[in-house]
Amino acid sequence: MFFHVQRLINEIVPDEPDPAAANALQEGLGGQFGEMRTMMQYLFQSFNFRGPDGKPFRDLLYGVGTEEIGHVELIATTIARLVDGSPRYQGNPSSLDEPGADGATPLSVALSGGNIHHWLVGAQGALPVDAQGDPWTGKYVYDSGNLPLNLLYNLMLESTGRLQKCRLYEMTANKTARSTIAYLIVRDQAHENAYAKALEALGVEWNKLLPIPKTNAERFPEVETLLDQGLQSKQYTFSLDQLSEAGRLCQGPSPSKDGTTLSTEQAPEGAPMEIATERPEEFGPGLDPELLELVQAAARMEMEEPKGQWGRVG
Template sequence: MFYHNKKLQYFKPPEKPDAVYAMKIQELIGGTFGEMTVMMQYLFQGWNCRGPAKYRDLLLDTGTEEIGHIEMLATTIAHLLDKAPLRLQEEGARDAVVGAVMGGSKPGDVINDVIAAAMNPQHAIVSGLGATPSDSVGYPWNGRFIVSSGNLLADFRSNLHAESQGRLQAVRLYEMTNDRGVKDTLSFMIARDTMHQNQWLAAIEDLESSGLETTPVPSSFPLDLEKREFAYQFWNHSEGTESAEGRWAKGPSMDGKGEFEYVAQPQPLGPEPEPPQTPIQLHGTPKTQQQQKTQGNGSSAPPLVESVTVKNPEV
């Protein structure tokens, strides 16, 4: 079961409202690499974990922490939307500002209305100046963003990727504001992303050293069933040979089970494709007129799918 502590993990309120920046913060909640994604990813990986208890506990600890991160961001958005200007001007932004100056009005009031036009309208219409489970352009969070495969090494690598992208986005948002309160809150979350990147690297090392799972994933698949002569070849598929200078082009493979080989001019190993002709009932375009004549009239051919009548069992 889950319990909720009413105190936030960490929080410094924004210095002033900023409805447009609130829309940007939404990316850290409901974006592809937002907190909703890592929260659900870690929790489902933990719930589905059949491995040692320490890995299950690691996943559930971190997934539960991410719930608190969403609450922090939602609270930040509520403050950023506080007293947000909701009046929209009929004039365009440029004309409205110029008109205010020429007419003796305060340009700042008009500029606030222009800013309101740029805010996420759902923050006013749908959530009543609150956060939503969506990204910065209003796309709803999607469960397809998460990875939970049942293979811990594959999952831990996905977690490292998610934390790397998440920290990158948080840092970019940090650079997009001068609000000291927002920066302070983000600096805490960026630090936690640093820890999470390191913990998934440590978990990968721990898991591989245990021998339960190693590279290549899945390590349970017999290597003699793959075509080993191609397993460590780097194929140069674009102009230039600069890729030959990399670690991946020569020397022992990272899994220690082969030697990298650089193939400068890879050649096709299969024939030119010759797709089979479609059944006449599908009325596809054949390769030649002769085939078209041979096919004849598809409507007179037997149906592709036989109808099946299901009868209710007698009582």
């Protein structure tokens, strides 16, 4: 069972629209080593887990897999903002900012760069595809059923994903893109550390090679700030009932040999989540006055005090 908190797992810094950067980020979302793949791989390994004695390992997979849901949400929202423009647009009027201004064709920007499907299919939002526009596929998901093999594969996946995100960082100076990319670089290293510790608990000495790749990503200012906060050494459990045993694995010196100690926490505080503005030229959301009144009435009902509660939430 999963609960949704309406906050982003990390803040997205406002900046100018950048459709080309948005398309590059699609690889980090729907590519072979992207966030959709890590989310589905770890969750399916959790769902299929066998052996009650291995509960700490299953709980680790559940915790990282659940965090990846938040990463999918974060990177998809970032892509949407890069296509549509940030909430506090800073200047340089364009058809992104004022569709149809001065007689311009409202969606002409779709022809000049990035992925045309962001406008043609997605109404200026993210898509479950890679940077080439190829759809994400479940064939990416790996679950051998063998715990050491799965952990080795997961470590490789996090390492490759972090390598790609370092390349993405080098592709754009856009603050919106870099704020998300830097966060994912650090969290990928955190997951590398966790899987290395899990392998170490099984007697595998793979952790001696970490971090992989040796990217020296701390030279990126946004990454350095997060590393100074020790974010690369924290694992989140997302366990409301406090039954996760992942903490048995995520403890002691970090395999990255950076002087930090691994620890577990329930969940990050997150950052405020904002809903994007309407886009009439995309007919989105397309609410006529009658339907809008129904939506507003439903919102007023949701603001009332709840009369009951399902399950334990705290």
